[in-house]
Every structure is written in C-alpha cells, then in structure tokens.
Amino acid sequence: MIKDLPENNVQDIAIAVALEGENIETKIWYVYLINLKNEPIENVLVTSKGYGEKDGVQVKTSTLRHMFPEVSGQAFKLIEPIDEQTFGLNNEYWLSYYIGKNIYDKKFIFLPESIVEMNFIKLPVLNKPGVMIL
Known part of the structure; x- marks a missing residue:
C-alpha cells in the first residue's frame, strides 16, 4: 500500500525558467x-502542463x-522552451527519477x-538569469 512506501524527499534538484535572450519583439x-547533487540521477521523467x-x-x-536516461551531478538538462503567454498560468512540472533502486518524485x-x-x-550551474524552484 502507499503508506508502506518510503518517504524519499527530493533535495538538491531544481526546476528553473531562464531568460536565454531577447530581441526587439x-x-x-x-x-x-x-x-x-554530486551524484547522477537516472531514468528522469518530467511532465509539464499549464492551467x-x-x-x-x-x-x-x-x-x-x-x-x-541520466542527469550527471552538478549538471542541467534543457526540458523545453516556454512561451511568455503562459506566465499568467500555473506552470506545473512533475519530476520523477531514480538514485540506485530508490524512486523520488x-x-x-x-x-x-x-x-x-x-x-x-x-x-546555479546554468549561470543565467531566471527564476528557480528548489
């Protein structure tokens, strides 16, 4: 049952929205x-939606x-571009990954x-301006 699952807390993992560049338009x-983290995370799944x-x-x-398949320690992965028009919505990212045989989400x-x-x-790691949730 779900109450029997260990409570694996996600730490040192962030989702960030970064400003990559701009032009007149x-x-x-x-x-x-x-x-x-200093260790890799594996089998990483991210779902995204706005509402x-x-x-x-x-x-x-x-x-x-x-x-x-893997995100190395002290590294980042590009998830997706995001349109400014969605900034007025809730932008949700659900993350799931493994460290060894333990699953985190x-x-x-x-x-x-x-x-x-x-x-x-x-x-951090990206060295770009933006907003981050840790």
Whole structure:
C-alpha cells in the first residue's frame, strides 16, 4: 500500500525558467532541470502542463512528457522552451527519477506572474538569469 512506501524527499534538484535572450519583439525562455547533487540521477521523467484562468476563461495547455536516461551531478538538462503567454498560468512540472533502486518524485509549480524580473536570481550551474524552484 502507499503508506508502506518510503518517504524519499527530493533535495538538491531544481526546476528553473531562464531568460536565454531577447530581441526587439520578444524574449526567449527555456525551462531547465538542475541537478545540484554530486551524484547522477537516472531514468528522469518530467511532465509539464499549464492551467488556470485567462481573461475569465479556464485554460489548460497540452501535457508534455520528457525523458532523460541520466542527469550527471552538478549538471542541467534543457526540458523545453516556454512561451511568455503562459506566465499568467500555473506552470506545473512533475519530476520523477531514480538514485540506485530508490524512486523520488516532486511537483514544482510556478504560480501565475511569478516568472518576472523582480524574482530573478543567477541560476546555479546554468549561470543565467531566471527564476528557480528548489
């Protein structure tokens, strides 16, 4: 039963939205998985979706799935590009991975309007400006 499963807490793993560049017309954003551990994580699965209310109408984006066989320690993986138009929605990333035979999972949610310059930090490992959930 689910109560018999060990409580494996996700630590030193982050999801970040980084500003990659900009031009006169638009800004270019990407979502990254950052492994701050010194050991690799394996069989990494990330699902992403957006949902919420926009202009008084409930909106839901497609659910996307991304798989990475391994993410080395102190490394990152590009998950996907993200459009600024979704910043007014909840942007959810569900992460699942293994270390050895132990499985870990965690849900990361960027709340509406949280991806703003006021919340920027210098993202570790990436060395780019952006917003991160640890």
